[in-house]
Amino acid sequence: MHPSVLAEIGPGGARVRHRQQPVGSLARETWTRPVDLLVSDMNLAPPAVIRYIERLQPSVRARRWIITLKLNDSAMVSRLPDFRERLGRIAPQPLRVVQLTANRQEVMVIAG
Numbered sequence: 001m002h003p004s005v006l007a008e009i010g011p012g013g014a015r016v017r018h019r020q021q022p023v024g025s026l027a028r029e030t031w032t033r034p035v036d037l038l039v040s041d042m043n044l045a046p047p048a049v050i051r052y053i054e055r056l057q058p059s060v061r062a063r064r065w066i067i068t069l070k071l072n073d074s075a076m077v078s079r080l081p082d083f084r085e086r087l088g089r090i091a092p093q094p095l096r097v098v099q100l101t102a103n104r105q106e107v108m109v110i111a112g
């Protein structure tokens, strides 16, 4: 995480809290209050990212998401409707999925 991001103080004193640990360990923790914003930019296949989000969201109850899905092959592209449907079951609403123009093989899921 770039130091400038960690130094940033947003409205109401909001800060980024960088947890340097595997995502799988986060769902096992006790989260006393809902997380404001869940950001995920993991270089994993979308089914793995979605499995992690499905496990994590019931614990963290994030109010908003920004999640990238890297569609590295045509099989992943064709499964995009399924990915959207699965995330839609647990996502904060509204849910949007937008293609990122940089390499065109990545979408951003914006929820809440």
Ligand SMILES: C[S@@+](CC[C@H](N)C(=O)[O-])C[C@H]1O[C@@H](n2cnc3c(N)ncnc32)[C@H](O)[C@@H]1O
Pocket: 001, 002, 021, 022, 023, 024, 041, 042, 043, 044
């Ligand atoms: C595309 S990079 C993210 C870059 C980041 N957005 C930035 O601007 O620096 C992908 C990141 O996913 C992380 N990652 C991959 N698998 C992970 C996992 N199981 N748990 C946590 N992080 C993971 C990697 O450590 C790597 O830093």
